[in-house]
Amino acid sequence: MTALLEVEDLHVEFRTRDGVARVLNGVSYHVDAGETLAVLGESGSGKSVTAQTVMGILDTPPAHVTKGSVRFRGEDLLTAKPERRREVRAEGIAMIFQDALSALNPVFTVGFQIEEQLRLRRGMSRSEARARAVELLDLVRIPHARQRVREYPHQFSGGMRQRAMIAMSLALDPEVLIADEPTTALDVTVQAQIMDLLAEIQRERHMGLVLITHDLGVVAEVADRIVVMYAGRIVEQSDALSLFRSPGHPYTAALMKSLPRLDDKGAALDTIKGLPPSLLRIPPGCPFHPRCPRAEDVCSAEVPAPARLGLGRTSACHFAAEVLNG
């Protein structure tokens, strides 16, 4: 069976004045209809670049895809014609961004920006498109949608803008929605509203949802499966329950321990020593080894292959089994 969206062995590099930054070094993941895949990672781990490659919105140059494929319903998008890519981007895979204010065009009304795609791709008339835009704003629970549709993005609050962007992404009924840090800029009570909304829409439309985030809490609340990224690689993938119960990669384990808790004041936090590596100079072997508490000689010599840890679980660590068992 082919997955709805499948990224395989993706390599992307940024050719800059300072050298070649290896931003993605063999990223593979897939998402099926009705499934929520969380892509977890810190800044510079490559989680957004992967999504941008899928959408075909990478700036080339400096970015170059050197290897790998992105398949939507089995069709490779990286070799597809530009028209076909545009079509998939419109109808197949939609994306929403962290910063809704810069993702929306400030000089057009929210309504116009939703209607544009409907008129262009569905051949709707102005009034048909307007009616559909109001429906969509209603769907994402924007109050007084009939008036709001005529307003500009700056007249919306942060949470409303994020809702408007979700409405826009749903206009052409995409099969996959990629959400890149959709709630990072929002307050916690608004974040909860938006995550509920996304989860509900995903369930109702049986969409595949790729949720890109650095927030372990958000991941724990909505993800079916999780891939953890570090320095342009997937270091661990797992179903959500198992990952949180017993992480299989030292990075994941360390990340969880460094999180302050809401239910306990706690003593000093466990930290991950050092910094994430510069992508211009990724350490040889396992990219995490300079920061890893259990690194041995083999870790700096050999890149660990993903080790299977049971059904659908892998960990790219030489000592994956030991990590898993504590």
Add this chain to the structure above:
Amino acid sequence: MAELLEVQDLVKHFPVTRGVLFKRAIGQVRAVDGVSFTLSAGETLGVVGESGCGKSTLAQVLMLLEPPTSGSARFEGEPMFAMRGSALRALRRNMQIVLQDPYTSLNPRMTVGDIVGEPFEIHPEAAPKGSRTTRVRELLDVVGLNPEHINRYPHQFSGGQRQRIGIARALALRPKVIVCDEPVSALDVSIQAQVMNLLRDLQSEFGLAYVFIAHDLSVVRHLSDRVAVMYLGKIVEIGTEEEIYQHPTHPYTQALLSAVPVADPALRGQRDVIRLTGDVPSPIDPPSGCRFRTRCWKARDVCAEEEPALVDRGGHLSACHFAEERSVVP
């Protein structure tokens, strides 16, 4: 014991004006609207709230970067807002601030040594001229930076390291209070823990008191002895860390805590979830009576008519007519 800092009915309104040539005030942003609290030596008071609740304005007023509209604040018993001359200089030595964005709060044209040593230019009595470089190196060492990097520029450091530079600068004059305005919210999780541990270590080493402002409730709990929850310019609940997180009595505190996602998928669907509707109202025209009533599920007529006072309701201070304990943290 005398309190280090005593803040009473602090108010900061910003005028909203219209017109360029003939400016006229058409309203007031009531950013901070009657805030009272105390801070003892060596203690951390956490201040939490969503954007627009006035927590950063509070920091600005406490640091005398903005004059208050009304209200008073005493530092070691002396009224702060009336201070001039040498008293004011002494106060500024004793109160320092660490800001959120380590990218914009450091001058890109100054070396780290100049940034951390700049306080000594203004307060030369804090370190004699000959010993300044030694003192700056010491400070860099204290915050976990390599003293050899004294001649580097901010862009040569990562976000976490830059935040350490900001902390070193704040420590330079050996203050008694540091106001931390979202000091870790721009940092990645693995770096955030390092900076939080540093703040904790520095506190016990130098006996610092912190006013720790943040929107992340877990971060605030981890570092705070007492916590104040703000909503639309007012403190709605204040108490010890344990009282606020385990026994909250104000509906807003309960909603806020319940909205924090918990990193445990086994608890999915099993938690007491309170979902607020709508957004925070505008601080230009806040609701009458209790400001939270427009989003509150407990609101009755009395909430619109009478503003609930911040008084002891069930063990600690809470500003709700219907204050009632409800535990929402699993």
